Amino acid sequence: MKVLPVGEDALLVEVSSGEEAQALHAELLRRRAEGSLSAREIVPAARTVLLDGLDAPARVSAELTAAEIPPAPPRARAVIEIPVRYDGPDLADVAAHWGMPEREVARIHAETEFRVAFCGFAPGFGYLTGLPPRYDVPRRATPRTAVPAGSVALAGSYTGVYPRSSPGGWQLIGTTDAVLWDHARVPAALLSPGTRVRFVPEARS
Amino acid sequence: MTDRALAVVRAGALTTVQDRGRPGHAHLGVPRSGALDGPAADLVNRLTGNPPGAAVLETTLDGCTMRPRSDVTVAVAGAPCPVTVDGRPAAWGAPVRVPAGALLDIGPAVSGVRAYVGVSGGIAVEPVLGSRSTDLLSGLGPAPLTDGTVLPLGRPTGPHARVDVAPQPAPPAELVLRVTLGPRDGWFTPEAVRAFLSRAYRVSAASNRIGLRTEGPALERARPGELPSEGMVLGAVQVPPDGRPVVFLADHPTTGGYPVIAVVRAADLPAAAQALPGTPVRFVAVHRR
Structure with missing residues (x-):
């Protein structure tokens, strides 16, 4: 996983497959819901997830670089x-x-x-x-x-x-x-x- | 009961309703949208006693003409331009009382591109996803104004500001855009990155609310092909196959496949919104704070 700074308050997190991007997206949504991540936009794409509107991009970047991303959660949605x-x-x-x-x-x-x-x-x-x-x-x-x-x-x-x-x-x-x-x-x-x-x-x- | 509405007599080249846009929906493919010159939109709201983020009109080059159906306070800022009420000169950059039925004319920009027209009570069209902004990329929000459009107005919430003329930055003779490099500067040759940061560009006439297009040296890629689609931010400098940088403005697409060589600081984008075609542009690298 590679974390690229984008401008002043955004990060582009790059992974190696679509499945990993989906797992990362799910994990980032979970972190925002529990309050440990503050981001205005979480935008998944083909091999990346963009985090925009971050309060502390350097801290989030360090956390993500060290993080283990769990596989996408079981398919609970209808x-x-x-x-x-x-x-x-x-x-x-x-x-x-x-x-x-x-x-x-x-x-x-x-x-x-x-x-x-x-x-x-x-x-x-x-x-x-x-x-x-x-x-x-x-x-x-x-x-x-x-x-x-x-x-x-x-x-x-x-x-x-x-x-x-x-x-x-x-x-x-x-x-x-x-x-x-x-x-x-x-x-x-x-x-x-x-x-x-x-x-x-x-x-x- | 007074009819709180604004009848559009002359819509002008492109006049749209804008507020602070609809951020937070990029993951659904919904652009941010909103006033390109945010400080000017904020100023006309302050001058007319509106809360920040009330919807205003954004004109392009040649202004617009309107007839309010009730007494209103208006203020015009952004691109400097003549303002008249029933043919008599009125103040630009200050609150102006316009009686019901009078003809308010916002003339062509003397310099700059976009004038903002605030009206007491705000433009009260139905919001879409929390915003009244016209998004020209996706078609969300009200259509651009046409002659004869009647816009509903909200109830005034506060007294207008007591100022004579509010100070504003002049539209730029040269547009200096501070950028941080990346995330895809590695897709370009070192010579191209140097050229991007040192050579002169000009604002292209093909610029619009989606992007500020430039003319100048084509930037050579170090690697061919397209990126898999990735998320795009406001101010991203995307380089399409013709090699000329495009600075993404409010109606930019939420994802894209052309590499982003750098990102312009948000504080420099209002000036980009006021730069006429032909204006010299320089991209200057700065470090992240």
């Missing part, structure tokens, strides 16, 4: 189920990458339990991990100028759902009616870091 239709315009391309028929892509995706590794790009957009590395796919060579809201998509090792229409280069494999972000709702975000997710195919009408 699974969020996202209804999906595997009807995306890039499903055939993904099937070609995976070397299997489209219905197999849908089956494997729907049988995977995902976890929100981190959020970014747009409010409520989660980067979901869970697929094994052999199913990594590249981004589209040419990004779309408008990806419809509710698109279920793949890029690299991640699955994501577009909370609203936006430009995007991910491979679109399906569609959901789930509302990923509603600022009038509490919580506004359906998915937050650590959330477990399953995609549930809708019965064909």
Whole structure:
């Protein structure tokens, strides 16, 4: 684990895998909840956790460098189920990458339990991990100028759902009616870091 | 009962509602947002008797024109600009009484970029995640003003300040940004780090509330590729593939994959918000306190 200072009052803690980042994130949230860590923002990402708005960054840095991070806690949180239709315009391309028929892509995706590794790009957009590395796919060579809201998509090792229409280069494999972000709702975000997710195919009408 | 509202007659190039933003939600992909020149926003609230953090208007270059529907006290600060009420000159940087139905005009900035307009009672649009700020990256908060927009006002909570003109820093002729290096300065060649800290840059016309873009020497990378996405802070100096540093301002994305060579001190960011395109920029390394 490497602790990099960021400006005057932030630290970027770098670890070697996504799993370690998730474990570190859980541990930092636990410390903030028990009052031993004061941070305005705790932002997990692919291989890092950013701590921003620290009162005493040098002390926190020393503590973290010496710390043993326990593995991520047992999966106590409920699974969020996202209804999906595997009807995306890039499903055939993904099937070609995976070397299997489209219905197999849908089956494997729907049988995977995902976890929100981190959020970014747009409010409520989660980067979901869970697929094994052999199913990594590249981004589209040419990004779309408008990806419809509710698109279920793949890029690299991640699955994501577009909370609203936006430009995007991910491979679109399906569609959901789930509302990923509603600022009038509490919580506004359906998915937050650590959330477990399953995609549930809708019965064909 | 008086109708406490402000009718927008001329919205200007880009006028948004801003307060202190919505920090604390970066882990959900929600930018911080908020007034780019925080001290100017605080000042107009103080001058109009509002609590700190009440929502104000942030204009861009050419001001805006409004008609309040009840008697209000307003104050304009940030970028210096002419202020008139029904065509008669009024004070800038001081409380101004505007009667119901009068026409308040905030003219083009004489220098600087963003003027802040505080109104007694504050702009009372519905908050989103605890903030009334317009976030231009994610679309949260009220849309930028358009001609004809009617903004609700809150109830005044205190008397306006008794000052003639409050002193304010002049917009910068040269923008000196103090930085601490890292976290990814190691991704650049030693020559690039030296160039970053010694060569002259200029503010690019492509700057906005998301970032202050610069023109100047391209910074050469010591290693190719992209970082896995990582969290970004306010003031981060991100270097995209074209090699020109971008200083992240209030509406910056919460995560990103381009390396951050340095971070600008928060105290220097209000001046960055007032720097016109073409303004010379120097990045100066300082040690962490």
